[in-house]
Amino acid sequence: MEPVRTCVGCRQRAKQNELLRAVAQGENLVFDRRAFGRGAWLHQSKNCLDLAINRFAFSRALRTKKQFDTAALAAHIEQAEMMLAQK
């Protein structure tokens, strides 16, 4: 059975390979599937990213009060959505 995770944005459950894993790298959040430590799972969707940011879901998922810079996540998703749109 494939592992299932909950998207921290829309709170829907999805197969792990359909979600991206955000981890803390200093003050920034980056997508990294293999990094050690806590991760926050997210659909590759601007909508889910915005929801997660508005709910402070990353800090909660990573068990910290820190406010992270999510610019790298937004850039990644923007690029992915652009590539999808070009197909």
Ligand SMILES: [Zn+2]
């Ligand atoms: Zn989602």
